[in-house]
Amino acid sequence: MNSSFTIYNQTILNEAESEAFNRRSHLYGDGLFETLRVHQGKICFWESHYFRLMSSMRILRLEIPLNWSPDDLEKEILSFKPEPQIDYRVRFSVWREGGLGYTPNTNSIDWSINFSELDDKGYSSPVKKQKLALFQEHKKSKGLLSNLKLSESILYILAAKFASEQHTDDAIILSQDNHVLETSRGNIFLLKGNELITPSLEDGALRGVMREQILKYAKDANLTSKEEKVNPFDLLKADEIWITNAITGIVSVSDYRKSSYGCLKGDEMQVILNSKCE
Structure with missing residues (x-):
């Protein structure tokens, strides 16, 4: 040999x-x-x-x-x-x-x-807050592989690097047709009134475990939920924006561009997630 x-x-x-x-x-x-x-x-x-x-x-x-x-x-x-x-x-x-x-x-x-x-015991309650940027330099393709947590993660690395350069905490990742898919840290949810909206798996969003739990238990917080295409401008009309993953549960967006957001329902949903993890 x-x-x-x-x-x-x-x-x-x-x-x-x-x-x-x-x-x-x-x-x-x-x-x-x-x-x-x-x-x-x-x-x-x-x-x-x-x-x-x-x-x-x-x-x-x-x-x-x-x-x-x-x-x-x-x-x-x-x-x-x-x-x-x-x-x-x-x-x-x-x-x-x-x-x-x-x-x-x-x-x-x-x-x-x-x-x-980890520093925290359970998911942080009240939720942590972060500032959000929009990453447009590279886009994510859709398909079955786009839903997986692959070892090759350069797109997320570049998005996270961009967020740091913009002095924000996280950055939105877009699809090839310029719709919102997720961020460098997790899935994204928009709250409008009592309706939760998240990008669909068919459009290329990550199949997040915490995403699955929030869709499952949204009704416990008296929320309805649906999957649909999300335009970056839709973020400006939201009452709350959540970033979700298996480690933090929910992190609430405090600022995106010139808009500011609340976190009342995010706090409520985080309590529910903690109860399901006991």
Whole structure:
């Protein structure tokens, strides 16, 4: 077998040392991930995370291990024995085995779990607030892959970088036809009166776990909900704007361009989400 080596920052690495640099996740972004919140020793909304993971792996033609039942995989993730009084961010990453070459020689997987402690216990209540910008330099295409949390995340990185340069906290990502899809940090909801509006999966929005929960439990806050195309100008007419993800739950937008927004219903919905995660 031919030997190989890697030069890393002017240091020549041997074959064993080079292994981390030759993973397909590193070379091609050939994988996906789930970001989970562990609260009181339990994974919040585990069932939704699990079924999204399984669906995404099938779409990417990744081999699902036979012992990855919902219960067994949950036990594997929680094997680090979380302290009940501490909340954790967990990143569960899955990627295809193999090295160089676009054509895979296997669908077998490697995986890893990263844990980090969070400052808050439960989703912040009242909700945190942030300023929002509009990222237009690059757009997101629609299709089945656009709904997945892929390892390749350069669009989100560039949007987050743009937000920082604009001295805001987050930035809106647009579709190719200039409709609002999400932000660099999560899905987006507009509240008009008692109606919640969020971009549809068919238009390219991320299939967010927290998005799913809010659509499911909106009625508990006496809200109706629907999915439809959202124009950037629609944001200026909203009463509230929420950014949602599995770690923060809901973050309320305080300012977008020259408009300011409330967060009364956002606070109410966050309380409901915390109750569902107990």
